[in-house]
Amino acid sequence: MSRENRRMILILLAITVCLVFVPLFALKGAEFGGSDDAGSVMVEEIGGAYEPWFTPVLETMLDGELPGEIESLxxxxxxxxxxxxxxxxxxxxxxxxxxxxxxxxxxN
Structure with missing residues (x-):
């Protein structure tokens, strides 16, 4: 591997590490909510009571909400x-x- 390639790889790795770890320390105390929750809150603020049109199929089959780990999976x-x-x-x-x-x- 040439010296320029090695330097470029190290620079890209440093940038990647910064992108991963800087937000953890810069955003202390920040809450990360889902867009579904934020959307329902905004609808309630604007138009009153929010009532979903339907329930998700898996929630209907399981008689309750899916655990967060399963949703992530x-x-x-x-x-x-x-x-x-x-x-x-x-x-x-x-x-x-x-x-x-x-x-x-x-x-040819």
Whole structure:
């Protein structure tokens, strides 16, 4: 690995560490709520009583709310599936370009 590459990697690692740890110390006492909670609070402030149109399917099946850990797990699985699909499609496009370039070279 060249010296420039090593330097770039160290700089990027330092930036990553700063992005992860600086907010932990800079935002002491901050509360991080979900957008669903914030939305329902705003609706109540603006228009009165908020009543959901329906209950989530899993909550209906389980007769109660899902634990936070399960919600996080489902969200992570959904994210992983989405990233997998995007990575597959991007890889497919790159490989298609390579194959097209090879075919062009063979024809000429």
């Amino acid at each position: 489902l969200f992570c699985i959904q994210t992983g599936i989405g990233v997998g699909v995007l990575a597959f499609l991007m890889g497919r496009m790159v490989e298609r370009k390579k194959w097209e370039d090879k075919e062009t070279i063979k024809r």
